[in-house]
Amino acid sequence: MMTTTTHNLASLGEFGFIARLRQKLRDQAGRTDVVLGIGDDCSACTLPAGELLLTSTDLLIENIHFRRDWTSLYALGRKSAAVNLSDIAAMGGTPRYLHLGLGLPQDLALDELDAFCDGFLDECRAAGALLCGGDTCRSQTGMFISVSVQGTVPADQLVRRSGGQPGDRLYVSGTLGDSALALHLLRQGQAPPPTLARRHHQPTPRLALGRAVAVAGLAHAMIDLSDGLLADLGHILQQSQLAACLDPAALPLSADVRRHLNHQPEDLDVVLRGGEDYELLFSAPPEAAPRLEQLAVRLALPLTAIGSLQPGEGLWLCRPDGSRQPVEARGFNHFQSGQPA
C-alpha cells in the first residue's frame, strides 16, 4: 500500500485522506458487527449482549512520547494501537473497535502517513479489532495521535486494580525494562540492541494473557505496565489498600538488560521506574500457581512471581536475606519531567 510519489497532505486533502484510509479497510467489509464504519457522524457498532463496554484513550505527542527520527512510522502506527489495546488486556477484555485522531504536520510525506496507517491497521488486525472512525486535522507543531479503544468483557470477568488480596502473589509477564533501557540509551545518543529497540518501538499487548487470566478467574487485580513497575504497582496498592514486597532478584530480565546491569548496576532504577513495558502485572492467590505455570507454557510467555501483597501500606524491596528497603511508588510524571521523549 506504499506509494513512491512524494505527495503530501496538502495535495491529498482531508477527505482524500479519509477515502484513502477507507480503501485500506476493505477487508473489514465482511464484519457484520460494524453497522457504520468511517464516513458518517458516528460509527455504529454492535456489542455482545450483556457484556460491559470497556474504553480507554491514549495520547501520543511528538517529542513528548516519540521522536520521528528514532522510530519508523510503521512501528509508530503499530505502537499507537498497541498501547491502547494493552489497556483492554489489563481488564481481561476482548478488543473490538478503535477510533483514531490524527493531527498531522502539513509537510508529512504521504508514504510516511501510509506507513503509519499500515502499522496501525496491522496491529488492529492482529488483535481482531477494527478501526471504525476518527478525526484528522493539520498540526503546526508535529504529529498528535489520539487513540480510543473499545472492548468488552462479561461483567463477572472484569479484573480491576482494586481487587488485590493480602497474601496474593504478584506476577509479571515477559521481561521488564527492555523498553526503558532502549530509551535510556537513545537519550544518551547510543543505538540500543535491536531486540531492545523493537520492544520500545513496537510493544506487544498481552491480550491472550489478559483474557485467559480473566476467563479462568486467576487474578484478583491487574494493570498494564505503562508508567513503570513501581508506579503501576503503586496504583494497585493504592486502590487495593495494601502493601507489597518485591524481590529485586526475581525480576524477569532479558539477556540484553542483564548484560547492561552487569556493567552498570545503578541502572536498575531504569528497570524499576522506566515505563512502556506493556507487560501485565497481576496479583493471584498462591493456589493459582499451578494453573499460571500451565498458562505460561500454553502462551509461550514467561509469568514470573516477583513479590506479594501484604496488609498495611507501603512498597518494599525485600531480599532473600530478610532485609527490607522502602521504595517510592513513582515512575514517569508527565507534568514534572523536563526531559522530552
Place this chain on the structure above:
Amino acid sequence: MMTTTTHNLASLGEFGFIARLRQKLRDQAGRTDVVLGIGDDCSACTLPAGELLLTSTDLLIENIHFRRDWTSLYALGRKSAAVNLSDIAAMGGTPRYLHLGLGLPQDLALDELDAFCDGFLDECRAAGALLCGGDTCRSQTGMFISVSVQGTVPADQLVRRSGGQPGDRLYVSGTLGDSALALHLLRQGQAPPPTLARRHHQPTPRLALGRAVAVAGLAHAMIDLSDGLLADLGHILQQSQLAACLDPAALPLSADVRRHLNHQPEDLDVVLRGGEDYELLFSAPPEAAPRLEQLAVRLALPLTAIGSLQPGEGLWLCRPDGSRQPVEARGFNHFQSGQPA
C-alpha cells in the same frame, strides 16, 4: 470549584490532576450504569440491551481550532464536549459517556484548567452524559484536546447520511452562519456582537431535536453542520447519490447576520461555507412537514425548509424566479487552508 492560587500543572502533577478531576465528578457517584469510571486501565460501562453503540471523536488543537486569547477556558471546555455531543445528535442517538485526552502546556494556570474542566463537565451534565476516563500529558506547544463520545440508539432509529430520497425536503435547525461570521470578524480584528460570539465559542448540540426526529422516524438522512452548510450537504448528496437545490432566500439567518449581509452581501459565502454551526441538517419527506412544525414549537427551535433532494448529481442555488446556479459542495479543508483558527 475555582481556585485563586496560581499553581500550575507542574506543581499539581498528572495524578494530582486526575484526583482533582475525580473530586469534580462526585455527583456521578449515583450512576449505576458506570461500573468503573476514571482510575483504572479502562472505564467499564453498561449499555441499554439491544441498542447500537455510537462513537465519535474530535480533535481541538490550539491555534488551529481555537485561540486562547479569543475564548474563555470555560467556554472552550463546553465547546469541546458540545461538538462531540453534536455528532450523537446527528445519528438520532442518546449520549452516554465521554473520554477526554488533554495535552497541556506546562505553564497553564490551574484556575484556567479548572475553568476548562468545569465547562466540559457542565456540558456533559446538560446532556445527561458522563466523563468516564481519559489521558493527560504535557504539551510543548499549546493545548491539544481530544474528545471521544459514546451514545446509543435503537438500531431501527439510526439516521445515516446515506438515507436521503428524491423529493425529500431539506431542513436546518436554528440559524446559519452566526459562528462563521463571528470567526470572520475576529480574524479581521473586530469584536463580534455578543450573540454571535457566544454561538461561536459555546455552540449548542441539538440533542433533543436529533432524538425526537429519530424516534418519530421523520428524517431519511441527517448530519450536523460542522464543516459548513454546502460541505455537509455535499456529504449527504454523495452518500445518498442525489442532487440538491437550495433556496438562498430561505436560509434562516439571525438578526445580526442579516444586518451584516445588508452592508456586505458578498459575505453570504461565509454563511454558506463557514463551519461550526452545530445545527442539524436533515432530509424529510414532504408529508412530515406538519409534524416537524409541531416539533419546532415543542422544542422552541426553528426548523426551516431550505431546499430539496433531487435525482442526479450536483448542488444548485435555485431562486424563486427559476434561475439555477451550480455551487461547489466545499467548506473548510483542514489540510489546504493556510489560515489558522
